Amino acid sequence: MQQIFRYLTLCFLLTVLLFGVEKPKLLTPEEAFQVTATHNIQGVMISVVLGEKIYLYDDKITLELVKPKAVDIIAMVEKPKAEYFHDTMTQRKSFELFVPQSLLENEVKKGSFTLKFSYQGCSELGICYQPESKEFTFKLKGGSMMQSSSSLSEQESIAERFMSDNVSLVLLSFFGFGLLLSLTPCVFPMVPILSSIIVSQPSVSMNAKKGFWLSLVYVLAMSLAYTIAGILAALFGANLQASMQNPWVLGVFSGIFVLLALSMFGFYEIKMPSFIQNSVNKKTGEAQAQGVFGIAIMGFLSALIVGPCVAAPLAGALIYISQSGDALLGGAALFVMSLGMGVPLLLIGTTAGRYMPRPGMWMQNITSFFGVMLLGVAIWMLSRIIPSFVSMSLWAILIISSSIYFGALESFHEHTKGWQKILKSLLFMALVYGVALLVGFLSGATNPLAPFEKFTLKENVNVSASSTIFSKIKNIDELNLALKNAQKPVMLDFYADWCVNCVEFEQFTFSDARVKAKLEKLTLLKADVTKNSDEDKVLQKTFNIYGPPAILFFKEGKEITELRLVGFKNADEFLAHLEKVGI
Structure with a gap:
């Protein structure tokens, strides 16, 4: 009986090995090596994405300027550290090569230029691919990177x-x-x-x-x-x-x-x-x-x-x-x-x-x-660092007490002048607003500009909840994962509590009904950089952002750099910008 059991077990294991384990797929050259290049005011970025179990020979990686003249520039750009594999130096992870503008200005004075990126790689499954190269043509004008005006962001x-x-x-x-x-x-x-x-x-x-x-x-x-x-x-x-x-x-x-x-x-x-x-x-x-x-x-x-x-x-x-x-x-x-x-x-x-x-x-x-x-x-x-309801109470106390201090409740005298009556009227209006803030604070309102938001139309409930439609990301890894899983174009909002214009975006732009309807067609991400932590700094440095507010748009995982927004835009201006995004 034991022999029969052992025999059946051996047959089962052989069956699993032969048929149950999926054989690794041999990638085509297009699947194994995905090489792209983008350019903007900062320079040229060449991105090399390697497929699974794919590696490149480090000494076969070259980068040349072939037009308007031939110059080998691979030694002039920073390349990732090579790894020792199968008795040779290789690149086993996806990487990027950045050609700075200053280098291009030294070699190309004006007009178009062509970069040629060459490489050869293998698969760990035991096959090597033929040497390949890709060429990318861009344009310089007057010693600077040039694109059409429609492809440059405002800050660029x-x-x-x-x-x-x-x-x-x-x-x-x-x-x-x-x-x-x-x-x-x-x-x-x-x-x-x-x-x-x-x-x-x-x-x-x-x-x-x-x-x-x-x-x-x-x-x-x-x-x-x-x-x-x-x-x-x-x-x-x-x-x-x-x-x-x-x-x-x-x-x-x-x-x-x-x-x-x-x-x-x-x-x-x-x-x-x-x-x-x-x-x-x-x-x-x-x-x-x-x-x-x-x-x-x-x-x-x-x-x-x-x-x-x-x-x-x-x-x-x-x-x-x-x-x-x-x-x-x-x-x-x-x-x-x-x-x-x-x-x-x-x-x-x-x-x-x-x-x-x-x-x-x-x-x-x-x-x-x-x-x-x-x-x-x-x-x-x-108000940048305390809860909103505390800020509401402080504003109410300040406005009510100062209105009374300057005489909002004092009666008119016989010789009161006309301008004094106007001033007292303004003080009384300030007092009423202060009382409204106090009522708003007691009702749970958080916006000093809308103290009765808890009592008014249901639309205001949606307005106050506008920030909840954003998914927060903390670092570059979370961003990459969100971009990978996004089914719609992505909008990334760099925000900070201490940024006045960021708060304005929340209160006046994103809360607009027309804007909210458009935003439903986007995957909305928010990077809260209030604490200015190391992760916040890395995330901002990745996109060359010097501080909020900044709004970035992505399609198919890549930023549309010419659509980047820096600084405040009101609802009408933001809607016009969304038209450029195709929303």
């Missing part, structure tokens, strides 16, 4: 401008970009900060000229911060602004604003000790004694902490710096752009200095008003 087009235009035109263009960016929410919080600085100065010595110079100090320091942060981000991948958006920094800076605000309400006076003031007066004169260094520090920190923005012009300058290494022109463009952003601040500072009220009750009310504004900036900063 701006980077292209650096290389094709003269320096004066580049700087003038970036000053214009700065003027446009001055209308964005990133600059708005700096208005009460600068205004409070001007108001806190002695009114006797204040005039339009001094207001202008104090504002100029603030704006120059702000511009210097943007420039340094931008150059560091482009050259070393160090996003200084993002690193300043952690809870400790934001909490401390908000606390400073609260202390400054309380001093403007008259609780105490902030000034340097008398022995320091005397020393400064003797050495540097009255200007510095009035706090010029303090204003410069406030302007520098405001750029890094209060208003971290990434828009297409900024991204274009950073792309140019990172690829060309020309930090001088790129830094100058960033500085000029920041000056353009500061023009409204200069106007406000000059006006505040010109029309500074005389000492008295009116001046005290103006000072208190800017104290309230500073408290608002502190809450706005804290």
Whole structure:
């Protein structure tokens, strides 16, 4: 009986070996080696995808420039480390070869050029393939990578401008970009900060000229911060602004604003000790004694902490710096752009200095008003790191208490002037809004712009849930897996809680009913880089993203680079962009 059992077992094992195990499939050359090339403003990327159990002989891999002249460039590009296999050096994993723009500029001055990639490989099943080569033709113009205007993203087009235009035109263009960016929410919080600085100065010595110079100090320091942060981000991948958006920094800076605000309400006076003031007066004169260094520090920190923005012009300058290494022109463009952003601040500072009220009750009310504004900036900063319902309660407390403080509930007197009645009406409206925020907070609302969202139409329920349609990815591996499994075109949103424009996308663009209908045709992914962790940095560096917001579109697992969005777009602009995606 045992012999029969052993015989049957042996027959079963032989059957499994002969018929039950699927024999490995021998791949065709097209399946074994998938070689593609893409090009943009940064250079040429050659991607080599190897099939299962396929490897390449390392010494058979060559890369040549064959037109307009023959140059062997394989030694000039970085190649992956080879592995020792079957007594020879091989490449056993898929890899990429990147040909930087600077190399192409040295070898190709202008016009089209052709790269030839050659290779030979084998299968571990015991068969070797014939040597093969692929050629790719692209075009240079004026020493820079050129594509048609329709195939360049907005930030790449701006980077292209650096290389094709003269320096004066580049700087003038970036000053214009700065003027446009001055209308964005990133600059708005700096208005009460600068205004409070001007108001806190002695009114006797204040005039339009001094207001202008104090504002100029603030704006120059702000511009210097943007420039340094931008150059560091482009050259070393160090996003200084993002690193300043952690809870400790934001909490401390908000606390400073609260202390400054309380001093403007008259609780105490902030000034340097008398022995320091005397020393400064003797050495540097009255200007510095009035706090010029303090204003410069406030302007520098405001750029890094209060208003971290990434828009297409900024991204274009950073792309140019990172690829060309020309930090001088790129830094100058960033500085000029920041000056353009500061023009409204200069106007406000000059006006505040010109029309500074005389000492008295009116001046005290103006000072208190800017104290309230500073408290608002502190809450706005804290809203990046505290729960939304807590932020709602703080806004309600601030608006209700400040409205009552300025006399919203006081009765009119017999000699009350007309403009005072208008002012009291505005204060009463602010009080009503503050009460609405309080009711919204008690009902569980989280958006200060929609305090009654829990009581209104059902559509608002969908609006508040707009963020839930995004699947979050944490790293490049999760992204690759999501791209592989996607059945529809993919939209990847780089988001951060501290990014004002990112929040605007959530509240005003993605919540729009028309946009939501279009987004249903996409697979939506979100990369939350709020914490600026190592994984966040790697993910951003993979796509040369210097900070949120950035929105990328993919088809068949590959990014459509010309459709990349950087900076805020309203619903209408975003819908127009989705048309280009084919949605």
